Amino acid sequence: MALTRGADQKARVLVASNRGPVSYTVGEDGSLTAKRGGGGLVSGLSAIGPDADALWVCSALSDGDREAVRRGEGEPGTRMLDVPADVHADAYNGIANSVLWFVHHMLYQTPLEPVFDAEFRRQWASYETYNRAFAEALAEEAAPGAAVLVQDYHLTLVPGMLRDLRPDLRISHFSHTPWAPPEYFRMLPRDIAGQVLRGMLGADRLGFLTRRWADAFTACCEQFAGGTGGTRIGVHGLGADGEFLRERAHRPDVADRMAGLREEIGAGRRTIVRVDRTELSKNIVRGLLAYEQLLVDHPEWHERVVHVAFAYPSRQDLAVYRDYTAEVQRTAERINERFGTPGWTPVVLHVKDDFARSLAAYRLADVALVNPIRDGMNLVAKEMPVLSEEGCVLVLSQEAGAFEELGEDALAVNPYDVVETARALHQALTMPAGERAERAKRLAAAATALPPAQWFLDQLNALTAQSS
Numbered sequence: 001m002a003l004t005r006g007a008d009q010k011a012r013v014l015v016a017s018n019r020g021p022v023s024y025t026v027g028e029d030g031s032l033t034a035k036r037g038g039g040g041l042v043s044g045l046s047a048i049g050p051d052a053d054a055l056w057v058c059s060a061l062s063d064g065d066r067e068a069v070r071r072g073e074g075e076p077g078t079r080m081l082d083v084p085a086d087v088h089a090d091a092y093n094g095i096a097n098s099v100l101w102f103v104h105h106m107l108y109q110t111p112l113e114p115v116f117d118a119e120f121r122r123q124w125a126s127y128e129t130y131n132r133a134f135a136e137a138l139a140e141e142a143a144p145g146a147a148v149l150v151q152d153y154h155l156t157l158v159p160g161m162l163r164d165l166r167p168d169l170r171i172s173h174f175s176h177t178p179w180a181p182p183e184y185f186r187m188l189p190r191d192i193a194g195q196v197l198r199g200m201l202g203a204d205r206l207g208f209l210t211r212r213w214a215d216a217f218t219a220c221c222e223q224f225a226g227g228t229g230g231t232r233i234g235v236h237g238l239g240a241d242g243e244f245l246r247e248r249a250h251r252p253d254v255a256d257r258m259a260g261l262r263e264e265i266g267a268g269r270r271t272i273v274r275v276d277r278t279e280l281s282k283n284i285v286r287g288l289l290a291y292e293q294l295l296v297d298h299p300e301w302h303e304r305v306v307h308v309a310f311a312y313p314s315r316q317d318l319a320v321y322r323d324y325t326a327e328v329q330r331t332a333e334r335i336n337e338r339f340g341t342p343g344w345t346p347v348v349l350h351v352k353d354d355f356a357r358s359l360a361a362y363r364l365a366d367v368a369l370v371n372p373i374r375d376g377m378n379l380v381a382k383e384m385p386v387l388s389e390e391g392c393v394l395v396l397s398q399e400a401g402a403f404e405e406l407g408e409d410a411l412a413v414n415p416y417d418v419v420e421t422a423r424a425l426h427q428a429l430t431m432p433a434g435e436r437a438e439r440a441k442r443l444a445a446a447a448t449a450l451p452p453a454q455w456f457l458d459q460l461n462a463l464t465a466q467s468s
């Protein structure tokens with residue numbers, strides 16, 4: 001239920017995403033606590049201001065969220081859908097995270113997976129139910145001719161379903177992930193592949209983070225859906241929010257964390273920093289192996305460098321994510337046992353999410369390591385050059401979306417090649433100060449070219465313009 005508008009008050013701009021801007025927890029005394037999240041969409045949506053009749057439709061993700069919906073509590077301007085927990089688990093963990101995410105990031109170990117069996121079909125039916133719940137809520141809340149901006153792989157069927165319910169609406173869909181090339185996408189059962197593409201093509205306009213992902217989508221449509229029809233396709237490369245980051249990174253809690261980190265690192269040492277969610281596509285283990293190779297190839301770095309790696313838990317309902325997290329920890333421990341000395345811990349690994357400490361690490365970074373297997377954009381690659389005080393060198397995977405914009409001033413690596421990555425780390429650590437500062441300046445400028453508010457407004461304008 002929309003909490004601030006009357007039943008007859010409809011929204012002119014609607015955003016739909018699985019995860020909303022707020023989450024709730026129930027305390028022991030039964031009270032509800034709300035926690036606001038961050039991210040590009042939150043700051044993007046704030047760009048249209050409070051008077052725009054905007055509504056954010058999202059899913060309840062936890063028992064706390066479901067309780068908030070039932071009690072009719074919630075943030076103004078948001079409507080949380082009380083999707084049954086089992087339907088949500090099938091749609092989110094079963095389909096979105098275990099199938100669509102795997103396809104677009106090309107993560108399957110194909111000798112044994114995927115297996116599209118009867119259980120998959122059952123979960124797919126839940127994905128349809130969950131998408132329909134969004135389409136129906138949006139149809140109910142939207143004013144005539146309103147703009148609806150649907151987000152991501154969780155909601156690929158919504159544009160088509162909503163088009164059938166409300167042909168008057170302007171509908172867009174934005175993919176925050178890569179899109180699979182046709183040779184990989186065709187792994188999906190034929191009817192499901194068709195349903196995904198037709199669902200997306202129900203939109204007037206589709207947005208992607210880079211040209212590469214947009215082209216992959218178009219190629220899939222040409223091969224499996226007879227083309228893109230009348231749907232327009234645009235590229236919007238979400239950038240870092242430089243203004244927010246600079247202000248936030250200079251508050252006292254970040255200074256505290258810097259002092260703590262300096263102590264863990266030890267005086268006078270260089271730092272190689274990475275900050276990720278512990279996500280299968282982030283390639284944290286090979287990053288550690290590359291660092292180990294650096295220590296083997298260049299003993300002169302012993303005692304003189306520290307790899308600061310923050311790997312924050314993600315999607316821990318899935319066993320494959322839990323196993324991956326454990327592998328990251330094991331590898332870091334093994335490296336510390338092999339090379340560590342009483343006064344030097346070669347890898348400082350933290351797994352507990354702490355935003356202030358992440359910003360502190362950005363400020364201290366001499367080298368930023370961003371080596372994903374495949375990544376829609378990777379905002380960390382954009383944020384670190386903005387905040388690093390000495391101007392960090394960016395070691396960047398050629399498979400990150402950010403590579404299209406930052407590749408020229410970064411040191412490029414093939415994410416599977418740990419020998420090359422080790423070499424790039426050495427080159428980064430030895431880069432002359434002048435060159436390093438020049439590159440970092442250009443990286444920071446490119447990284448902040450399209451801040452979240454403008455990124456959002458560009459899409460809204462393109463959607464509501466007669467043609468573009």
Ligand code: G6P
Nearest residue numbers: 018019152175176177314315376
């Ligand atoms: C990453 C991706 C987004 C996605 C999000 C979901 O940030 O870039 O495309 O929407 O993960 O994360 P969640 O924690 O909600 O599964």
